Amino acid sequence: MATMKALAAGLLPLLLGACQLFIDPAAPPFDDRLVLTRLVDDIFGDLRDETEMTVLDNGSRHFLLVRGRDRHGQQRTVAFDSRLRVRMNRLHLWDQDSAFADLNGDFVVGHSLFSGSDFRLLSDNVYGDPPPEPPEFPATGIQTAAGTVIVRVDSNVLQAGPLYAADWSVISTEIRNIPLNADPAGGFEWRSARHDPGRGRSGLVLWNSEIKRTFVIEISAQAAAEMQDGSFPGGAHVTDELPHLIISTNEHSPVFYTRRGVVVLHDRREHRVYHRATGRRIATYEYGNGGDFSFAYSPDGKWVYSMDHSRRRLYKARTWW
Amino acid sequence: MSRSRTARGFWITLVVICALTLSVPAQAAAQDAALRIAVGWPRTADDQPNRRLETLLxxxxxxxxxxxxxxxxxVAAAADPPVAPGDRPDEHPDMHLDVLYAAGPVRLTLVLSVTETVSDGVVAGGSWTGTMDLALINVVRQAADEIAHQIRSAAAVSEPYPQPPRVLQQLRLRSVNEGMTVYLSDEVQLGVIEDGMLDVPFIPVLLGSQLQVRKQLAGYHDQTETLEITxxxxxxxxxxxxxxxxxxxxLSWMxxxxxxxxxxxxxxxxxxRFYAQSTSQLSTRYRFAAGSRGSGVLDTRLSLGGYPIAVRGGFSLGASTGVGVTLSLLAGEGTAYLFADPYLNVVSLSAKWQFERLAPFIQWDLVHYGExxxxxxxxxxxxxxxxxxxLPWQP
Incomplete structure (x- = not known):
């Protein structure tokens, strides 16, 4: 009896969960945990190219940013709230890889500032007229006790600064360069940065073209402040002092930093979750072989959004872990 | 019906109706003079006898x-009653020859049986088949040759007090299939089951031999059955x-x-062979994982298909095509979604094994969901x- 229970508890889920034979190939990903869906064909045209999605979370609300081309071929960035209602729809918004939440819980996307409650536009030039110069994108902002530290990567170094106050006045224009890694010392390219307000940490996703690996570096608010104010250990590399993960991925595999772990999309058919500390794969989700999708995970690890490019349908689902 | 079947090939399964006799009465054996044979008028089981053919035969x-x-x-005339044992023309023949024929559009089957007048014992017989043309004469000649050979062989081995061979005298067939036609071959119709039975016309079949009959009834599979003549x-x-x-x-599972x-x-x-089918599939999508929720799926399909290839042993290969729609019911956050996705069943290939009461099958579908x-x-x-x-189903 115990054996039968063990089989039912272990073998059956393994078979049904992992084997392609038991997956409806026409069903969309996460079909067993979808909570919301809507068509976006009134907003977007051809989504097959240059479609990106990211989730912004300020600790109390989260929004989905989707960038894609509309029916006229124009680049458009659209913010959906957690009910998939359109809250913002703008042309030619700056790179959403430079989107983050500020100290007030409002969202910075490129140079624009949006309300953290309803994504209403607050400012079209959050960095103000010079001085200082707005950061060179891609970049992100990390909230610290001292203010918002702008962080970006320039080949082999991590640049921390300037430092902005809650009202986006400049506290410090100082930009400090900290070497990223000893070996390989170069070849780093920015992929994305996500902030998990629940843990007060940000995940920086970098691709290293020399060793063909993805680096995920976890930066706490304190570490960001130390890097900006110069108290970060002198001569130390970022990866010497901060927790980080090196994952074998393809160059363009989407990688998401979440509270649950680091999610890697393998060939867009298999989603793998790696433990942040050990790098061990702890969960896998596989779906059918149909469709062309973009995905985005919320930093708190609770939600996954997917966009069917051909049918222009947006889905919101609970994560499987 | 038997004539129509002739067109698609005549198979000759006629069992040897009469075996060679082992003995003949002493009277026939002892004679040095020519044997005297009375020849009956050719008879047929068909409703419309062919007088010209009968005269020719x-x-x-x-x-x-x-x-x-x-x-x-x-020589019996056409109007004479059929000759039966004990009912011979009074011309003192040694033997009597009964002639039975079945004429199709293409083929002719000739059944001859020779009975000894005194003992009513069958001394020779058999069936011959040929085409309905000039070769018919060859069939008659071959039949006559063999009959003569059988009579003389029987005479050569005769004993002083021989026993006539034992042959089937009366055959009654019973069946639950009312209206079923029974054939001795494709051409020779023995009769139709009425009130559950059929009294078969006299067939001189030697005891211990077998008789193969074919059964046919509209709405049923043709069947051949072998009878032991005991x-x-x-x-x-x-x-x-x-x-x-x-x-x-x-009933199927995917x-x-x-x-x-x-x-x-x-x-x-x-x-x-060819069919139209309606199929409904009800299922739920679920994975054994925390948070997984079942969603309802109802798939309805109309298809046309057939089994063009029947291999053997009840094994058939089939193909079908059709259209369908998949309804998906999802329970979302405070709302429910119902989706309808039409699709084209481009092709389905299947293999089935037909047993008496059921037919297991496996099927491969190629389905295309459009926009x-x-x-x-x-x-x-x-x-x-x-x-x-x-499973067979009676509406």
């Missing part, structure tokens, strides 16, 4: 027998025919939609497999 047989040294001691008077219960399937119910099953209703437009509909399922072509069973 009788004249040819008489001519051949005379050429072989027999004396034709009596007694002179036989009462045989024929095995029932297997009805042709007009309707079938299909691993890709493993938490569910499908039921279908199939109507054969050509019995057991139409409410768009929940992904557009593109997908493969599915399923396994199930077909």
């Amino acid at each position: 009788q004249n040819s047989i008489i001519s051949e027998l005379r050429a072989l040294g027999f004396v034709v001691a009596g 007694a002179e008077r036989l009462d045989v219960q024929l095995s029932p025919l297997r009805p042709q399937v007009g309707w079938e119910m299909s 691993p890709q939609r493993w938490a569910g099953a499908a039921v279908g209703l199939r109507r054969y437009l050509v019995p057991e 139409a509909g409410t768009g929940y399922l992904l557009s593109g072509a997908y493969e599915y497999i399923s396994a199930g069973v077909l």
Whole structure:
């Protein structure tokens, strides 16, 4: 009896969960945990190219940013709230890889500032007229006790600064360069940065073209402040002092930093979750072989959004872990 | 019906009706003079006898027998009643020849039997088949030659007090299939089952031999049955025919939609060959993982298909095509979604094994979801497999 229970508890889920034979190939990903869906064909045209999605979370609300081309071929960035209602729809918004939440819980996307409650536009030039110069994108902002530290990567170094106050006045224009890694010392390219307000940490996703690996570096608010104010250990590399993960991925595999772990999309058919500390794969989700999708995970690890490019349908689902 | 069957090939399964006799009465054996044979008028089981053919047959047989040294001691006319044992024309013949024929559009089957006048014992007989042209004369000649050979062989080995061979005298067939036609071959119709039985006309079959009959009834599979001739008077219960399937119910399971099953209703437009089918599949999508929720899926499909290839042993290969729609019901956050995704069943290939009461099958489907509909399922072509069973169904 115990054996039968063990089989039912272990073998059956393994078979049904992992084997392609038991997956409806026409069903969309996460079909067993979808909570919301809507068509976006009134907003977007051809989504097959240059479609990106990211989730912004300020600790109390989260929004989905989707960038894609509309029916006229124009680049458009659209913010959906957690009910998939359109809250913002703008042309030619700056790179959403430079989107983050500020100290007030409002969202910075490129140079624009949006309300953290309803994504209403607050400012079209959050960095103000010079001085200082707005950061060179891609970049992100990390909230610290001292203010918002702008962080970006320039080949082999991590640049921390300037430092902005809650009202986006400049506290410090100082930009400090900290070497990223000893070996390989170069070849780093920015992929994305996500902030998990629940843990007060940000995940920086970098691709290293020399060793063909993805680096995920976890930066706490304190570490960001130390890097900006110069108290970060002198001569130390970022990866010497901060927790980080090196994952074998393809160059363009989407990688998401979440509270649950680091999610890697393998060939867009298999989603793998790696433990942040050990790098061990702890969960896998596989779906059918149909469709062309973009995905985005919320930093708190609770939600996954997917966009069917051909049918222009947006889905919101609970994560499987 | 037998004539129509002739057109698609005549198979000769006629069992040797009469075996060679082992003995003949002493009277025939002892004679040095020419044997005297009375020749009956050719008879047929058909409703419309062919008088010209019958005249030709009788004249040819008489001519051949005379050429072989027999004396034709009596010739029955068309109006005469059929000759039966004990009912002979009074011309003192030694033997009597009964002639039975079955004429199709192409072929002729000739059944001859020779009985000794005094003892009523069969001394020779057999059946011959040929084409309905000039070669008919060759058939008659061959039959006469063999008959003569059998009579003389029997005479050569005769004993002083021989026993006549024991042959089937009366055969009654019973069947639950009312109206079923029984054939001795494709051409020779023995009769139709009426009130559950059929008294077969006299066939001089030697005891211990076998008789193969073919049974035919509209709506049923043709069947051949072999009868063991064990007694002179036989009462045989024929095995029932297997009805042709007009309707079938299909029950199947698909691993890709493993938490569910499908039921279908199939109507054969050509019995057991070509069909129209409606199938509904109800399932739920679920994975054994925390947070996984079941969503309802109802798939309905209309298809046309057939089994163009029947291999052997009840194994058939089939193909079908059709259209369908997949309804998906999802319980979302405070709302429910119902999606309808129409699709084209491009092709389905199947293999089935037909047993007496059921037919297990496996099927491979190629399905294409287009851009139409409410768009929940992904557009593109997908493969599915399923396994199930077909059951005869009576609406």
